[in-house]
Amino acid sequence: MMKNNISYIDKVRENILDHLKTYQHSETIYNASKYSIEAGGKGLRPLLLFTALEALDTDIEKGISAASAIEMIHTYSLIHDDLPAMDNDDLRRGKPTNHIVFGEAAAILAGDNLLNESFNVIAKDKNLSAEVRIKLVETISNRSGQSGMISGQMLDIEAENRKTSLEELESIHAYKTGALIKAPVLSACIIAQAAPEISERLEKFSEVIGVLFQIKDDILDLEGNPELTGKNTGSDAKKGKVTYISELGLNGAKEALAKKVSEANSILNSLDELISTAGLRKIVQMFAERDQ
Amino acid sequence: MMKNNISYIDKVRENILDHLKTYQHSETIYNASKYSIEAGGKGLRPLLLFTALEALDTDIEKGISAASAIEMIHTYSLIHDDLPAMDNDDLRRGKPTNHIVFGEAAAILAGDNLLNESFNVIAKDKNLSAEVRIKLVETISNRSGQSGMISGQMLDIEAENRKTSLEELESIHAYKTGALIKAPVLSACIIAQAAPEISERLEKFSEVIGVLFQIKDDILDLEGNPELTGKNTGSDAKKGKVTYISELGLNGAKEALAKKVSEANSILNSLDELISTAGLRKIVQMFAERDQ
Known part of the structure; x- marks a missing residue:
């Protein structure tokens, strides 16, 4: 069951690459966008979406466009985060970051492109009703924008090298990381048209695993195997970042x-x-025990 | 009639600022996004949308969310275009550019924010049916993304300081500038549910005025009054840009x-x-005779 969901992460990547290929008009934009999608992450957000759909007894296939959109948004945020003006990272998942390979201008535009196209991928998915699609666009853009991730990224930058309380730290992470972990769960509830008593509890669940995910991230930064995490150990502390x-x-x-x-x-x-x-339940375990 | 449409540009700006204010969680993101919206352009894209709606005998009020979205996308593209890694401009419309005021990180994120929220503004507009809203998201994101503006920006950067043919120049502009002049016309056709014979001809019309707009832009760069255009005369030539x-x-x-x-x-x-x-017809005249 879980294994099946993991194979769906490949379907998401295929769906994204198909989309990027079909609608390309600049080779550089295509190559730079493709590079970061192929550099691929663990696909935890798509996995979460598919697992929630399965829990809600709904055809996983229906989640491909929303999972693609969320993965594209996650990827764009990493490309922009790595830029010299932001975190200035040369390596991501053990590979040169987008701007190192394609230059800063292309990296900025490729990030813009993935964000932009994420909504196109949902909008053109004729397997979902117009009501479901527009609700997905509304909910995902709400979580990825100034009510969620983008504000979190800004707050995180502003908190660097300054003492913050644990409370403030949790609030920053709720925006920065939590919002895009909540998005797949909310998306699954929209697609499955889950009853409010279920979706409210799943939303709360997604908030808890969002925090859990971030705590584990901070632990991995200190204890993780750089070959698996693709990051140097202790990089948060070096940057003076406030962490758990x-x-x-x-x-x-x-x-x-x-x-x-x-x-x-x-x-x-x-x-x-x-x-x-x-x-x-397996997702909870996986989030808590992951080594990368 | 036309005057009425122009007053609607203010309504668009109000609608955008209301949205940014209601959903703010980072003061910097809010201030930086607001700054570039308030720095305000001529609002030609909203004006075009409203004028097309009026031509199609449809309530202008119905176009506010789509016009807001297109204006937000236009504004984000200018913020990112002005970045040091792109055009490296310090002044826009006679005011310091976003990154000069807020720093590069905030400017990148404010641009991301305006793009992201543009789709949220349409999605949450309950005055339009779900079908119309999702069609707007699909069409606008298609014109603003890799099938349109973003590819155009990349092609334009790559064409700098290199000899291009007039044909290539027209193709670059069709993507870079034309796509976001086509978007308001297509949006009006969607909202008005215009008959295919009408929307096809209006689409062609939008392509022609897109080229017209660009030719005028190039002429203004040489002949315009810097106090009105907010740009130094001859800046294209200085940058070695291929222009009309x-x-x-x-x-x-x-x-x-x-x-x-x-x-x-x-x-x-x-x-x-x-x-x-x-x-x-007045739009054609205005595009051709504008002095800024």
């Missing part, structure tokens, strides 16, 4: 992680009579 | 402009029995 580690210490962060795991599972317990939670 | 002037000379460019004016009007002649073309 800098605020709670390593043990404190691990305790916080365990607490979030149990919180996520208890929400799933409350959903057990309404939906099939097995896949979502 | 560099290809045809000033007189040749003026002849080409006159030819496009007559082409646009002859399309409108062919539409005279189907729609009210008076407003669109």
Whole structure:
């Protein structure tokens, strides 16, 4: 079941590359956009969307355009984040970042392109009703824009090298990382037309695993294997970034992680009579135990 | 009538600013996005959309979200275009460019934000049916993305300081500038649910005035009053840009402009029995005779 969902991540990548290829008019824009999609991440956001659809007993196929859009948005945000004016990173997932390969102008435009085309991919998906498609555009753009990720990126930059409270840290992450982990869960609820009592609890669930994801990210930055994470160990500390580690210490962060795991599972317990939670439980485990 | 449409440009700006204010979570993102919207252009794209709606005998009010979206996309493209890695401009419309005021990181994110939120503005407009809204998202994102403006920006950068043919020049402009002049006309046709015979001819009309607009732009770069255009005279030539002037000379460019004016009007002649073309004729005149 879970394995099947993972194979769907490849379908998402194929769908994105097909789209980029079909509508190309500048070779550079095509190559630069393709490069970062192929550099590929773990596909956790598509996986989450498909697993939520499965939990809601809905055809996974219906989630491909929304999963593609969210993956494109995630990818564009990494391209722009890596730019010299932002995080100034030369490596991402062990490969040269987009602007290192294609230059800054192309990297800015390729990022713009992936954001722009993400909404086109949903809009043209004739397997979904107009109502579902426009609701997806509204919800995803809400999470990826100034109500979510983009504000989070700005707040994160502004918090660098300045003391923040744990509360502020959680708020920044809710915007920066959490919003795009919430988006696939909300998208699945829209596609499955889930009842409000279910979608409200799944939304809360997505908030909890968003925090869990970020705590694990911070732990991996300190403890992870650079060959797996594709990042140098301790890079957050070097940049003076406020993280769960800098605020709670390593043990404190691990305790916080365990607490979030149990919180996520208890929400799933409350959903057990309404939906099939097995896949979502595996997601919680995967988020908490991942090594990259 | 035309005057009324111009007052609608203010409504578009209000609508955008209301949206930015309501959903703000980062003061910097809000201020930077607002700055470039308020720096305001001539609002020609909204004006074109409203005038086309009026020609199609459809309530102008219905075009506010689409016009807002297109104006936001136009504005984001200028913010990113002005960045050091792109055109590296310090002044736009006589004011310091976004990155000069807010820094590069904020300018990149504010651009991303305006692009992202443009689709949210359409998606949340409950005055339009879901079918119309999703068709608007599809059509506008198609014109603003790799099938249109973004590819045009890349092609334009790559053509700098290299000899191009007039044919290639027209193709670059069709993507870079033309696509976002076509978008408001296509949007009006979608909102008005215009008959194919009408929308096809209006699409052709929009292509002609897109070229006309660009020729006039190139002429203004040479002959314009810097106080009105907000740009230094001859800046294209200084940058070694291929323009209608560099290809045809000033007189040749003026002849080409006159030819496009007559082409646009002859399309409108062919539409005279189907729609009210008076407003669109004034647009042609305004595009050709503008001094900024």
